[in-house]
Amino acid sequence: MGGSFASTSTPVALTRRPSRSSFSCLSRVLVLLAAAVVLLVVFYGVYTTYSSSFSSPVVDSRSRLPPRHPGRLPDATFYDEPSLSYAIDRPVADWDAKRQEWRRLNPHLAGDSQRILMVSGSQPGPCRNSVGDHLLLRLFKNKADYCRRHGIELFYNTALLHPKMDFYWAKIPVIRAAMLAHPEAEWVWWVDSDAAFTDMDLELPMGRYQFHNMVLHGWAHLVYEKRSWVSVNAGVFLIRNCQWSLDFMAEWASMSPLSPDYASWGKILKAELNDKLFNESDDQSALVYILLKQNARWGDKIYLESEFELESYWLKTLGRLEELAGAYAAVERQEEGMLRKHAEAASRAYGRMREKLMGAEKRRRPLITHFTGCQPCSGEHNEMYTAESCWEGMQRALHFADDQVLRDYGFRHVDLLTADVIPLPSDYPAATS
Amino acid sequence: MGGSFASTSTPVALTRRPSRSSFSCLSRVLVLLAAAVVLLVVFYGVYTTYSSSFSSPVVDSRSRLPPRHPGRLPDATFYDEPSLSYAIDRPVADWDAKRQEWRRLNPHLAGDSQRILMVSGSQPGPCRNSVGDHLLLRLFKNKADYCRRHGIELFYNTALLHPKMDFYWAKIPVIRAAMLAHPEAEWVWWVDSDAAFTDMDLELPMGRYQFHNMVLHGWAHLVYEKRSWVSVNAGVFLIRNCQWSLDFMAEWASMSPLSPDYASWGKILKAELNDKLFNESDDQSALVYILLKQNARWGDKIYLESEFELESYWLKTLGRLEELAGAYAAVERQEEGMLRKHAEAASRAYGRMREKLMGAEKRRRPLITHFTGCQPCSGEHNEMYTAESCWEGMQRALHFADDQVLRDYGFRHVDLLTADVIPLPSDYPAATS
Numbered sequence: 040m041g042g043s044f045a046s047t048s049t050p051v052a053l054t055r056r057p058s059r060s061s062f063s064c065l066s067r068v069l070v071l072l073a074a075a076v077v078l079l080v081v082f083y084g085v086y087t088t089y090s091s092s093f094s095s096p097v098v099d100s101r102s103r104l105p106p107r108h109p110g111r112l113p114d115a116t117f118y119d120e121p122s123l124s125y126a127i128d129r130p131v132a133d134w135d136a137k138r139q140e141w142r143r144l145n146p147h148l149a150g151d152s153q154r155i156l157m158v159s160g161s162q163p164g165p166c167r168n169s170v171g172d173h174l175l176l177r178l179f180k181n182k183a184d185y186c187r188r189h190g191i192e193l194f195y196n197t198a199l200l201h202p203k204m205d206f207y208w209a210k211i212p213v214i215r216a217a218m219l220a221h222p223e224a225e226w227v228w229w230v231d232s233d234a235a236f237t238d239m240d241l242e243l244p245m246g247r248y249q250f251h252n253m254v255l256h257g258w259a260h261l262v263y264e265k266r267s268w269v270s271v272n273a274g275v276f277l278i279r280n281c282q283w284s285l286d287f288m289a290e291w292a293s294m295s296p297l298s299p300d301y302a303s304w305g306k307i308l309k310a311e312l313n314d315k316l317f318n319e320s321d322d323q324s325a326l327v328y329i330l331l332k333q334n335a336r337w338g339d340k341i342y343l344e345s346e347f348e349l350e351s352y353w354l355k356t357l358g359r360l361e362e363l364a365g366a367y368a369a370v371e372r373q374e375e376g377m378l379r380k381h382a383e384a385a386s387r388a389y390g391r392m393r394e395k396l397m398g399a400e401k402r403r404r405p406l407i408t409h410f411t412g413c414q415p416c417s418g419e420h421n422e423m424y425t426a427e428s429c430w431e432g433m434q435r436a437l438h439f440a441d442d443q444v445l446r447d448y449g450f451r452h453v454d455l456l457t458a459d460v461i462p463l464p465s466d467y468p469a470a471t472s
Numbered sequence: 473m474g475g476s477f478a479s480t481s482t483p484v485a486l487t488r489r490p491s492r493s494s495f496s497c498l499s500r501v502l503v504l505l506a507a508a509v510v511l512l513v514v515f516y517g518v519y520t521t522y523s524s525s526f527s528s529p530v531v532d533s534r535s536r537l538p539p540r541h542p543g544r545l546p547d548a549t550f551y552d553e554p555s556l557s558y559a560i561d562r563p564v565a566d567w568d569a570k571r572q573e574w575r576r577l578n579p580h581l582a583g584d585s586q587r588i589l590m591v592s593g594s595q596p597g598p599c600r601n602s603v604g605d606h607l608l609l610r611l612f613k614n615k616a617d618y619c620r621r622h623g624i625e626l627f628y629n630t631a632l633l634h635p636k637m638d639f640y641w642a643k644i645p646v647i648r649a650a651m652l653a654h655p656e657a658e659w660v661w662w663v664d665s666d667a668a669f670t671d672m673d674l675e676l677p678m679g680r681y682q683f684h685n686m687v688l689h690g691w692a693h694l695v696y697e698k699r700s701w702v703s704v705n706a707g708v709f710l711i712r713n714c715q716w717s718l719d720f721m722a723e724w725a726s727m728s729p730l731s732p733d734y735a736s737w738g739k740i741l742k743a744e745l746n747d748k749l750f751n752e753s754d755d756q757s758a759l760v761y762i763l764l765k766q767n768a769r770w771g772d773k774i775y776l777e778s779e780f781e782l783e784s785y786w787l788k789t790l791g792r793l794e795e796l797a798g799a800y801a802a803v804e805r806q807e808e809g810m811l812r813k814h815a816e817a818a819s820r821a822y823g824r825m826r827e828k829l830m831g832a833e834k835r836r837r838p839l840i841t842h843f844t845g846c847q848p849c850s851g852e853h854n855e856m857y858t859a860e861s862c863w864e865g866m867q868r869a870l871h872f873a874d875d876q877v878l879r880d881y882g883f884r885h886v887d888l889l890t891a892d893v894i895p896l897p898s899d900y901p902a903a904t905s
Contacts, residue, residue, distance in 0.1 A: 064497035068504055075508030079515065118813040125882025126895045141815070148817040163891035165606035172605035173598035179609060180628050183616060187625055194620070195613050198874070198893045200883060216881040220816045380551040382574070383653045384581040441631070448649040449558025450633060458596035460631045462559045 051175060114144045125219050127201055127212040127292055134282040155277075158188055158217050159280075160196030160210070161232040161416060167271045168418030170430065175416060177437050178235055184444045185236040187387050192224075207273065207322045211292050218280045220467040229383035230407065233415055234350060235436045237360075238404035239443040240390025243277070244347055251342040252279040253287065255326065256349035264331050268308075268315040271330070271343065273323035275350035275407055283340055290337070294325040308385035351405035353413070357432050359402070360439045360455055366402040367393070368468040378468070383447040391428045408436045431456065547577045558652050560634055560645040560725055567651075567715040574655045584657045586678060588710075589657035590619055591650050593629035593643070594665040594849060601851030605865065608849060610870050611668055617877045618669040621819050623647070625657075636729040640706065640755045642724050651713045663840065664707035666848055667783060668869045670793075671837035672876040674825025676710070677780055684775040685712040685722065689782035695763050701741075701748040704763070704776065706756035708783035708840055716773055727758040744791070784838035786846070787857075790865050792835070793872045798866055799835040801901040811901070816880040843868045860878065864889065 117123060117137035118337075124131075142149040159182055166172045179195055186193040199205060200212035214227050221227075228243075248254050257271030278284050294304040304320035308328055315324050329337055356363075371377040374396055381389055397403065412421035413429035420429050435455040442451045450460045451467070480766040550556060550570035557564075564570075575582040592615055612628055619626040632638060633645035647660050654660075660833055661676075690704030711717050727737040734750045737753035741761055748757050762770055789796075807829055821905050830836065845854035846862035853862050868888040875884045883893045884900070 064500065067497065068501055071501055071504055072508070075505070075511070078508070079512055082512065082515075118815070121898050123898070124895065142500065142688065145815070145818070148815065161609070165603050169602065170598050170605075172603075172609050176594070176605050176609040176612060177630060179612060180630060182628065183628060187627070192614065192620055195616060197610060197613060198878060198883060198885075200893065202892075216883070220881045222815055223817050380556060382551070382578070382581065382655055384656050385578070397672065445631060448653045450649070451629060452631075459635075460633065462557065465554050466558070 166416040171416040252340040599849040604849040
């Protein structure tokens, strides 16, 4: 066989010395690594720039940061429609789409999609009852304390937004205006002026209401069988910020003094309900009527909450406040961590832990104690009660709640009837309740 | 030359067919690509999990999120020291370090490092003046509205924290307790109960105070030359949440009824100041005294703010409110964007824009209108005024402020003396002031 220099079929010899193919492989690898690093850096940059647009649990809508460009005012939204009105008698259409568009254009203001706005209020002028305004002041402070501890905004209104819708009807125009002023709020939580928070840590079980638009404290059998005007409570309720609610409130208001049929409605409600006491059409009886007579249209979106006590009748619970305080203190003493002092800002975490520890304990603080029938402002309390029992009841409830707040400031009331406070002993509540 | 099959020095033939070395290069590249993707995913996961620990402007300390592990209570801090007391007469040491440690361990609660906590309050029991509590209620609502619009927390206190420190001295124990309860707050902004916000948008020029621990509305020449008891105002001030402030308040309180030398202090202050009216040692005269006599120790950290009106004497400004409203409306009409309706949540952005547009306009709304001498609760107003002028002044100021709030809810007062409101015309304030 003759030898020759070149052959196209000569097998490639594997050698250990670096070869040209190894060099190009290494360079390809390095190029890809560099590309991966660049990708990482770009991703990080994009993420941090636009992270407020991502729905992220750490973005809190209450930060009130201005738009990203300080000199730029927000983009056009429903607010710019000339026909927009906040008034109860001027309908709004497509509210759901309008709210969503506003939220889309204002992510730094919209924040958490399940935000609650608490709304309350009282009359514009001084109370006739000489201690009425003092009680309203303390009841307002009570709500402000609850809201501060829970990161909830509170709008306390003192203006009569429609001259005809006064007394208990006055809340409807206020809720309507608040919904338009707060498109970032998913829910409005109306709380009457005569209702006091008596559990400063408990939170609403919002998960129960995800398929409904209104939550009333009430009992189905009392509505549909007893046809009772006290089968629901119109003084503490949740209503979702949506078109359904705007339409519902228009329906509700059609039985109010706003309507030319107002006087007739008084008669109709008195006839339809078994125990309506007085002749005028009132907001609570109107709610029951809607449930009875217009159930097909509205009923499926109204949650009659009879398991979770949205609000509690004051006479039922006030005698037991010392016992309740003792029950909670006993539970806390079982868990060393619960006896620790903490910043007020940490109270939600401690509150949730305490709720878990309460477990099967049946003695629970009422979330809200409602002084129905006491009429602190006018003083025209229901004849079943005395002015003194109402006054003392409110003192006890307000001091019971204030103790929960002042605990984070190092003080407590001497007893539930007195305004006097004393510094907490350092091992509170280990020794006493 | 004899031919042979194998030769170790045969040159390698380059072929186009995939070779074993190309295959291993490709697999190495794929492995590295996969590693890069894994890196990206891990980075993203770590970032989102711990992003609240990064100092990020979108993390708002008001989110009140519980610690990342729902069952885990916060780490041990100064709160766990058995000797900790919130009371004014129990000193705290190393407060700066304690606050910083708490902030380090609780980043999700600490948030923005320049947070302000507003503190106000009134007496525990009903006012002697029959309209006193009504005015306190409206003045409290006024502060709550300002705070809601600015994302500031408000603590309104109604408990007397130390039995001896009553009247104007009562604020010191409250501020002390609030500082410990709110380690997330950098500043406490004390606002007297008889002070009303009359500019709902203006913000404090906090940048001016970065090197100081206390900000008083006052005039240096009135302090050091005139030695006047009204050279500073003790009803509206800022005080930093730090050790210096705790020590300062202890010094300040040493001239209060807490001290066995209280009676002597009354005489000393009356002698040292040129125009002190009454005999008891009061908190405001005590401040002036500290500036005069202990300037070396405290003076360098106290900012006497005479350029920015922290609070304004009510008689000086109330006659001009309609004129002021007109001046602001005129400025707004020049800039189309300023006439737009908006969510209350957007009010800060609009407020800042309006402030810029006001430019050189001298007619400005007072941030706070202070009803010094009116004593709404006791009714024991200074003899210079009548009860009626105080009442009317407060109505005008409160309605003037309420108009700025209600604007975002679609309403305004008919005039500054009346509680009655009307819906805003859609082109407000284009046509009228």
